[in-house]
Each structure stands twice: as structure tokens, then as C-alpha cells.
Amino acid sequence: MTTLLSELTAAGLVLWRIRRSPEHQLWCVVGDLDGELTMTTYDPASDTVPVEEVYPTITALVSRADALRDQFTTAGWELVDVDLDEPD
Secondary structure: OOEOOOOEEOOEEEEEEEEEEOOEEEEEEEEEEOOEEEEEEEEOOOOEEEEEEEEOOHHHHHHHHHHHHHHHHHOOOEEOOOOOOOOO
């Protein structure tokens, strides 16, 4: 996945980034797959997509992304501020 801007990648728009350690990160990316809105979590270290879901509306997608982010942060992951702390 090539980074074009800190929040825009070749696969779509990054909603959030979290990390457990500098080597263990997840990015939540919104994209378009054949005209459908997709939300994926992307692991840049392994170049894998652990979760990929399709949504009918951006409202449903953002709600799910927020809930997923909250689950991870409750479990001890930390949010990465892409403006101040860009992941490698």
C-alpha cells in the first residue's frame, strides 16, 4: 500500500491508525470496491487485511469504524496522531 498523503493511500482514505507497539499497527481504511463502500483494517507490517466489510452508507461505515477503534483502544491499543507521529 503506497502512501500518497498521511491520510490518503492507494487503497483509500485512512480513518484512524492504532498501534500496540511501533511494529504492530492497524490502519482503518475506507475505499470503493466496484461501487461499494468498504472498510478494511490493514496491517502494514504484514501487508494483510484482517477485516474487510461492505456498507450501504458512509454513516453505517463510520459508526462501525468508530466502534472497532473503541474496542481496540479499550484493549490497550493507542491511537496514532498521523499529523504528529506518522507511523513507518
